[in-house]
Amino acid sequence: MDGRTKGSRTAAVAGCIAVLLSACAGSGGGGEGGAKEPDSKTPAPANEPATVKVAASNIQFSEEDFNRYLAEPVKKKYPHITVERINTSEKGNSLTDLIAAGNIPDLVGFYPGNLATVNDLGLTTNIEELIKKHKFDLTRIVPEALDAVKMASNQPYLTGLPSYHNPFGLFYNKDLFDKFGVPYPKDGMTWDEVRDLSLKLTRKDGGVQFRGLYADFLYRGARQLSLPYADFKTNKATLNTDDWQELMKLWESLYAIPGLMDGSYKTLGYSANEQSFLKGELAMLAGYSNTLAALRKTPNMQWDVVTYPSNKKAPGVGHRLDSPVLSVTAQSKAKDAALQVLEALLSDEVQTEIVRNGRMTVLNSQTVKDQFGKGIPEFQGKNVAAMTKPKMAPMVAVQFLNEGTVDSITNKAFQAVVDKTADINTALRTADEELNKHIQEQLQKRK
CATH class of the missing domain: 3.40.190.10 (Periplasmic binding protein-like II)
Structure with missing residues (x-):
């Protein structure tokens, strides 16, 4: 949650922007190869094989949760997409390290309190056209959660989407x-x-x-x-x-x-x-x-x-909102596939599984919310549903x-x-x- 992930935007960030720009001018980091890759502004067709690199910490997703809520559901729903994790909790895998190496992920995870770091690192992109293209229904998501993403990223548009909420x-x-x-x-x-x-x-x-x-x-x-x-x-x-x-x-x-x-x-x-x-x-x-x-x-x-x-x-x-927000990077060559990863994560099926295991959905669905904690035998008979009742406070x-x-x-x-x-x-x-x-x-x- 925000109080647990207060990674500072240090002075090194400013220097990394310059590194980022020079790195992205070449082969880039969203794909798997070198100079022959297509321009980063031209996303691969939605049905072509694609690898989506997701940079997330252990606090945001454990290895088990990453596989359970991202890699496996995506493989099931979109067989042409492979989700690859970059664990930013590991030494040498911070975003600044990745940028310096020219290995820019397709999706990056930040809690709201540090979401503007995406801007500082020069990774920001507007995903609203992608959302329209894929006909993703934003009304399924709690409005306060979407507003928080815009407010936290200091942008008038969505740069990413929340994944779950810590109630x-x-x-x-x-x-x-x-x-x-x-x-x-x-x-x-x-x-x-x-x-x-x-x-x-x-x-x-x-x-x-x-x-x-x-x-x-x-x-x-x-x-x-x-x-x-x-x-x-x-x-x-x-x-x-x-x-x-x-x-x-x-x-x-x-x-x-x-x-x-x-x-x-x-x-x-x-x-x-x-x-x-x-x-x-x-x-x-x-x-x-x-x-x-x-x-x-x-x-x-x-x-x-x-x-x-x-x-x-x-x-x-x-x-x-206390959620790992997954933002699509401007340099990604797999933006369509990255949006499809978010679609899978935010499906009723995956969100229900998340809720059953003790985290809160960012969806409006009361049916999904009602499943809170029901996958955990130790919580049977407990009033854990109380954690789903309060309204989400607006973010400043x-x-x-x-x-x-x-x-x-x-x-x-x-x-x-x-x-x-x-x-x-x-x-x-x-x-x-x-x-x-x-x-x-x-x-x-x-x-």
Whole structure:
């Protein structure tokens, strides 16, 4: 998800654009040979044998998932297409490495927070004519997901399509609620209501410090409300505003419970708190679908899940699109085949298989959504369908910002509030100043 894949758009990116342009002027990387290949602007006919190279990380697709949801379905539906994976998690396989070697993939995967990297690397192309040519019905996809792709890529057109969505939910430990006589959480709760539960569950018992809730970083709440980072008309940060102050106050209230942040949990971090939840010391975890995999490995735990807590200002809204977006590259010589790979991935059949195995579809289909988690025996009888209910939050403009850097700035500001080394006004004012520096640095790089 976005919080897990904040690869920086480093200074090397700018240099790689020059490398890219020189590399593409020759034989290119979308095909398998040298100078005799057709011009990259002339895609191969849709029924001719084609190899589609897909650059994706282990976080986006495991080897098993890549074969299950991409390679095998494509081979079944389009026998003339061979899907070849380039694992960008492996050393020497980063996109900058591939570009420098003249081995440009046909499809590249990025989470929304870093999708504009496709522009920085000179790979962007408008796929809307391809979509029309192949009569792909975009109305099948959740509108917020398509809007997020455009917003994240900073383009007025689609450069790629989302593959699946990592849904969010509020996981809870039934044993702890039973132990302290507290009613279980319910679908549709707000952060304020969940905080009230956390107050009742954060206590010491038998020498063990039990904690009520881990809500994760401040940026989770910001994305739920679609709070902007900056005003791109003036290129000024907008962190020191009433909306951010209000969110910071809410988030502070979630953590300002005696005992909640004691000891090793003083510093925010999802992994450590997920482990605390699995150990039976944390009652509630506001988390995402990757935690489902961890719960499968904890068979004796009595757990369940309800809808992700909502903000009163955005009733029924969960999180924004958290999807590996697969973008067709401008240099691809197999654009038609690349679009057909996306078609296969976004078919009802493949999306149903994805949903049955614990990831959320980006399709509108309620029939597909209703299959969530049903392929996993350990989830039978669990309220995992709750993770499919919230609306997707709209994405805000990122443009030239490195969202990972922005997140680090807001994380640092909130940690200072939690540590009581700064009040909310001071923390946000400092964060605003730091973001303005980042904005100027990014603008300078683009000159």
